[in-house]
Amino acid sequence: xxxxxxxxxxxxxxxxxxxxxxxxxxxxxxxxxxxxxxxxxxxxxxxxxxxxxxxxxxxxxxxxxxxxxxxxxxxxxxxxxxxxxxx
Amino acid sequence: xxxxxxxxxxxxxxxxxxxxxxxxxxxxxxxxxxxxxxxxxxxxxxxxxxxxxxxxxxxxxxxxxxxxxxxxxxxxxxxxxxxxxxxxxxxxxxxxxxxxxxxxxxxxxxxxxxxxxxxxxxxxxxxxxxxxxxxxxxxxxxxxxxxxxxxxxxxxxxxxxxxxxxxxxxxxxxxxxxxxxxxxxxxxxxxxxxxxxxxxxxxxxxxxxxxxxxxxxxxxxxxxxxxxxxxxxxxxxxxxxxxxxxxxxxxxxxxxxxxxxxxxxxxxxxxxxxxxxxxxxxxxxxxxxxxxxxxxxxxxxxx
Numbered sequence: 354x355x356x357x358x359x360x361x362x363x364x365x366x367x368x369x370x371x372x373x374x375x376x377x378x379x380x381x382x383x384x385x386x387x388x389x390x391x392x393x394x395x396x397x398x399x400x401x402x403x404x405x406x407x408x409x410x411x412x413x414x415x416x417x418x419x420x421x422x423x424x425x426x427x428x429x430x431x432x433x434x435x436x437x438x439x440x
Numbered sequence: 441x442x443x444x445x446x447x448x449x450x451x452x453x454x455x456x457x458x459x460x461x462x463x464x465x466x467x468x469x470x471x472x473x474x475x476x477x478x479x480x481x482x483x484x485x486x487x488x489x490x491x492x493x494x495x496x497x498x499x500x501x502x503x504x505x506x507x508x509x510x511x512x513x514x515x516x517x518x519x520x521x522x523x524x525x526x527x528x529x530x531x532x533x534x535x536x537x538x539x540x541x542x543x544x545x546x547x548x549x550x551x552x553x554x555x556x557x558x559x560x561x562x563x564x565x566x567x568x569x570x571x572x573x574x575x576x577x578x579x580x581x582x583x584x585x586x587x588x589x590x591x592x593x594x595x596x597x598x599x600x601x602x603x604x605x606x607x608x609x610x611x612x613x614x615x616x617x618x619x620x621x622x623x624x625x626x627x628x629x630x631x632x633x634x635x636x637x638x639x640x641x642x643x644x645x646x647x648x649x650x651x652x653x654x655x656x657x658x659x660x661x662x663x664x665x666x667x668x669x670x671x672x673x674x675x676x677x678x679x680x681x682x683x684x685x686x687x688x689x690x691x692x693x694x695x696x697x698x699x700x701x702x703x704x705x706x707x708x709x710x711x712x713x714x715x716x717x718x719x720x721x722x723x724x725x726x727x728x729x730x731x732x733x734x735x736x737x738x739x740x741x742x743x
Contacts, residue, residue: 365727381551382547385550386553387569389553391565392568392577403574410558
């Protein structure tokens, strides 16, 4: 059975010495995921509330996603029904 | 040694066997290239249905034109922003995640996640972040107070910051690709090299500089060539974020955008578009050859 890569023995740290490394990993992950986070949060808010506290997921709704899904479905239906896209 | 007669007898079979590849290459690579080079000698309408041959001088005319030189300069700046920053961040993330820690797989998945994001989606996300009217960052109070440019005129509308902003989105979108390749390269380095260096008293930085970087040479060479090529061909993010502007400086009109962009000055002439495209091809070819020859000599392949 293949074993997972475990890095170098000489680099292995244990206990509290791991904390700064985890902190750095979390900070970098937040930076990498920030654009995705803001887009997801905006998609879960009503259109007129997107700019109110843009980083906080208040006034939660799935309507925007639902509307986008139905709009995409109707566009797809139109484009298969006609020879050319309707938009 | 084989005699010549035997080889000649094999010729028809050989030709039949390479015919499928030759046909595909001819139809999809050689013919379009020859056609584009030929079209580059002509002035045409947008759909290339009416053309007038102007000759090979059109290539030197386009090269010397102010628009092409400006686009080439912008492309160079864009590449110099995207390639070193993208490479440095990719290496840094890969080094950070190349450790034995509980849950490191989750962080590796996060760092490589941008590879699954298309250029269109990544650009839309960054548009949503940076656009002054609907963007998230310009509408955060303290950011607006601290950096006025994010709101008025906006990072994507200011000639001084537009290219950097587009480059930032491009670096983000390409981060996963660099991270995955460098991680694979790191895991291919034999552990005993690091251990031998550590026994000799080399610290973390010394081991990185004298063991990790040289052993990553082939990977880094490949990444640099691909990132440079991608930066020269960047189109989607520019079209979606700035549309080649802001006007009138055209500070984000790269050579690729000049070939096909909506607001490009050669948009209505398929001949000039072809000339510009051929120059882009030649520049990329020369750059790739220079990189492979220049860096290739310094790369250690471990044999």
